[in-house]
Amino acid sequence: MTFSLVARCAETGMFGVAISSSSPAVAARCAYARAGVGAVASQNVTDPRLGPLALDVMGRGMSAEEAIAEVQRSGRHIEYRQVLAIDAQGRVAIHSGPNSLGIWTQAEGRDVASGGNLLANDGVPAAIVAGFEAAKGHLGDLGDRLIAAMRAGLAAGGEAGPVHSAGMMIVDDVPWPVADLRCDWIDEGCPVEAVARAWEVYKPQLRDYVMRALDPTRAPSYGVPGDE
Incomplete structure (x- = not known):
């Protein structure tokens, strides 16, 4: 019911997860990332405990x-789970x-892994990986590359039926996600x-939102009435 990728930007050390179902x-239950540590997608009959376990x-x-290996050892009903992980070295x-x-399958690339289940065909994860890798030359930002990869997965067939939710999480050098964007349900x-x-x-x-958290005195205008 899901296809996703976890990825790392080798230049910045940022991690990201993008997922649709x-x-x-889906992102509320399946996407996990921690600055300086890695990213995890835990999907297919989801056990939300597995993402934090792998990050720990x-x-x-x-x-x-x-x-x-620890997920496989200590996770319950692991035969029903699909879990993707990327670490601080991009492994x-x-x-x-x-x-x-x-139809379920998986694919790996440089600083990226993809997996899916209930897919239209077994080439979707490979297309997602290829889309992420191809975007590096002309789309430098990790978020842009994650979107390009998900679009490549859709173009390759995506899920066997229509998808209704999606999300993207990115972490950088602060202890909260610098982007956590979701569409939790869409009919059309x-x-x-x-x-x-x-x-x-x-x-x-x-970057403005990060600066507002770290030092409001250096933050740009909020752009609201009364703000100068």
Whole structure:
């Protein structure tokens, strides 16, 4: 019911997750990232405990492979789960349980991993990885590359049925996500494009919001009535 990617920007060290599904509010249950540590997508009959578990393991300096091994060891009903992880060095690892739904598969690339279940075809994750890698030359920002990758997955067929929710989370060098954009449900239209539009609006203001948190005296105008 889901396709996603986890990724790292080798130049900035930022991590991101992008995900879409026919289920509601997929990003609220499946997307996890921690600054300086890595990113995780935990999907397919979701267990929301697995994302923080994998991040905690990587936060102790262990690799994505070791984090997924711990997920496999201590996760319950692991045969139903699909979990993607990327660590601080850009290494990736994926667990896809044999009871993943429908057509399910996975793909890995440089600083990126993708997986999906109930897919239209088994080429979708590879298309997502290729879309992320191809965007590097002309789309430098991690958020732009995540959107390009998700669009590539849609163009390759996406999920077997219509998708209704999507999200994108990005972390940088502060302990909260610098972007956490979601479309929790849409009846008509494309949730990936709804998130893409939200990113288009949010991207120019991203650094301003970080500065407002760190030092309001240095922040730009808020652009509201009464603000000078």
